[in-house]
Amino acid sequence: MAHVPQVKIPATYIRGGTSKGVFFRLQDLPERCQQPGKARDKLLLRVIGSPDPYGKQTDGMGGATSSTSKTVILAKSSKPDHDVDYLFGQVSIDKAFVDWSGNCGNLSAAVGSFAISGGLVDPARVPENGICTVRIWQANISKTIVAHVPVTNGEVQETGDFELDGVTFPAAEVQLEFLDPADEGEGDGGGSMFPTGNLVDDLEVPGLGTLKATMINAGIPTIFVNADAIGYTGTELQDAINGDAKALAMFENLRAHGALRMGLIKELGEAAKRQHTPKIAFVAPPTTYTASSGKTVEAGEIDLCVRALSMGKLHHAMMGTAAVAIGTAAAIPGTLVNLAAGGGERAAVRFGHPSGTLRVGAEAKQADGEWTVTKAIMSRSARVLMEGFVRVPGDSF
Template sequence: MSHDPQLRIPATYMRGGTSKGVFFRLQDLPEWAQTPGPQRDALLMRVIGSPDPYGKHTDGMGGATSSTSKCVIIGPATQPDHDVDYLYGQVAIERAFVDWTGNCGNLSTAVGPFAISNGFIPVDRIPENGTVAVKVWQKNIGKTIIVHVPIRNGVVQETGDFELDGVTFPAAEIVLEFVDPSDDGGDNGAASMFPTGNVVDDLVVPGIGTLRATMITAGIPTIFVNAADIGYRGNELQGDINSDSAALQRFEAIRTAGALRMGIIREVAEMASRQHSPKVAMVAPPMDFVSSAGKSVAADAMDLQVRAMSMGKMHHAMMGTASVAIATAAGVPGTVVNAAAGGQVGDAVTFAHPSGLLRVGAQVTNEDGHWVVRKAIMSRSARVLMEGLVRVPDPR
C-alpha cells in the first residue's frame, strides 16, 4: 500500500440550482486524468468518497445523494462560437462507477460563474455592472447552453433576493437557455423528440402491467406516467417513496421498460451502466400539498404535480434537465404531462415538486407534422461554497 502524500488539486466546490458538486479546470487535473478513462474515473470517485458501502461519503466531498455526488470539468471551448466545454460526471454512491451519459441542468447554472471567475471569458466582455452571456458546450450530450450571469462591480454577483424552492437561502438570479434541447435525427427524423414516434404509448412493464406513458428526449430522456396508474396521489414527498424498497423497485422496472422501448438500451443488463438516464417521473393534476419545508402550496398556484426519480430515489426537488422535459411535454397536446396540466398549451408551465414550485418556459412548435422544442428557459442561482485545493490520495 502506498504511503505517498495526497494529491493537491485546485478545485471549487459550488452550488448550482438544487445541486452541488466539485468543479475543476481541465488543465488543473493531473496529466493522467485530463483524458477520459478509468484513471480519471478513479480520481473523481476518490474525490467524492465513492464507492461507499455505508452510503455517507464521510471520506470525500460528496453528500451521498444524487444531488450532491457530482463532479464537473471545465475546459477551453472546442466548438466555434462557444466559451467553454462543460463535462459532467454523476458519481455512483455505493459502487465504483461514474456516469457520463447525461447532463446536470442544475449545475449548468454554475458553469457560467465558474467560467468567468476562472479566466475563460475575456476581460473586455465583463462589464462593471450588467450581464455576461456565457455560451457553454455541454460535451456529454452535444448541446448548447447559454448562462446569463449577473455582474456587479466587475465580478460575478452571487448574493441577491432570488428565491428557489429547494434552496434554503436567496441568491442572485441566473437565467439559463437550453438551445435545441431535444435529440434530433435517428430513425424517426425530426420526430425523435418522441423516440417511439408517439406522444403517448401503452408501455408494458413486467410485474406491473400496461401504463399510459409519454417518453421524450428533451433535456434528458424521461418517461412520464400517471401517478394514479401506479397507486399514488402525485403529491408525495421523499419519505413516502424512498423508504419503500418495493416502490423503488417498481420505479426502476418502469425506467427499464421505458429505456428498452425508447431504444436507449437493447437489453436489461445495460441499465447497470445508465444510472443517470433515462429519468422516470409521475404526474398528477394540481392539488394542495405541504412541501418538504412545511410550506403550504395551493393547487391554483400550479399547472400540475410532478415527482421524479434520480439514481434510484425520489429527487428532493426537480432536476434541471427533467424540468426541460416537463415544460416541453406540457406544451404538446396528448402527452400525459399535458393532460395532467388540464390540456394547457403555452410557452411556460409551473409545476409542483417536493420542495415547492418551479416555472419553466419552452418554445415548442409543430414543424411539418413533427413536434420540436427550440429553446427552454428557466431561472436558477449559483454560489461558490469553497475554493482552493482538494486533497485526495492518488488512486492509481
C-alpha cells in the same frame, strides 16, 4: 512504514440550483486525467468518496445523495461561438462508476459563474456591471446552454434576493436558456424528440401491466407516467418512496423497460449501468399539498404536480434537465404532462415538486408532423461554497 503521499488538485465546491458539485478546470487535472478514461473516473470517484458500501461518502466531498454526488470539468471551448466546454459526471454513491450519459441542469447554473471567475471567458466579454452572457457547450449531449450571469464591479454577483424552492437561502438569479434541447441522437424515432414516434405509448411492464407513458428526449431522456396508474397522488415527499424498497424496485423496473423502449439500451441489464438516464417521473393534476419545508402549495398556484426519481431515489426538488423535459412536454398538446396540466397550448408551466414550485418556459412548434422545441428557459442560482484544493491519495488514480 511506506505510505503514498496525497496530491493536491485545484478545485471549487459550488452549489448550482438544488445540487452541489466539485468543479475543475481541465488544465488543473493531473495529466493522465485530462483525457476520458479509467484514470479520470477513478480520480473523480475518490474525490467524491465512492464507492461507499455505507452509502455516506464520508471520506470524500459527496453528500450521499444524487444531488450532491456530482463533478464538473470545464475548459475553454473548442466550438465556434462558445465560451466554455462543460462536461458533467454523475458519480455513483455505492458503485465504482461515473455516468457520463447526460447533463445536470442544476449545475448548469454554476458553469457560467465558474467560467468567468476561472478565466475561461474572454475578459473583454465581461461587463463591469450588468449581465454577462456565457455561451456553454454541453459536451455530454452536444447542446448549447446560454447562461445570463449578473456581474457587479467586474466580479460575478452571487448574493441576491432570488428564492428557489429547495434551496434554503436566497441568491442572485441566473437565467438559463437550453437551446434546441431535444436529444435527437438516441432512440429509434429517426431524429424525433419522441423516440417511439408517439406522444403517448402503451408501455408493458411485467408486474405492473400496461401503462400510458410519454417518453421524451428533451433536456434529458425522461419517462412520464400518470401518478394514479402506479398508486400515487403526485403529492408525495421523499420519505413516502425512498424508504419503500418495493416502490424503488418498481420504479427501476419501469425505468428499465422505458429505456429499452426508447432505444437507450439494448437489453434490460444495461439499465443498471446507466443510472443517470433516463429519468422516471409521474404526473398528476394540480392538488394542494404540504411541501417538505412545511409550506402549503395551493392547487391554484400550479398547473400540475410532478415527482421525479434520480439515481434510484425520489428527488428532493426537481432536476434541472427534467424540468426542461417537463416544460417541453407541457408545451406539446396530448402528452401526459400537457394533459395533467389541463391540455391545450402553453408557453410555460408552473409545477409543484416536493420542495415547492418551479416555473419553466418552452417554445415548441410542429412542422411536417414533427414537434421541435427551439429553447427552454428557467431561472436558477449558484454560489461558491469553498475553493482551493481537493486532496486524494496519489495511488488512487
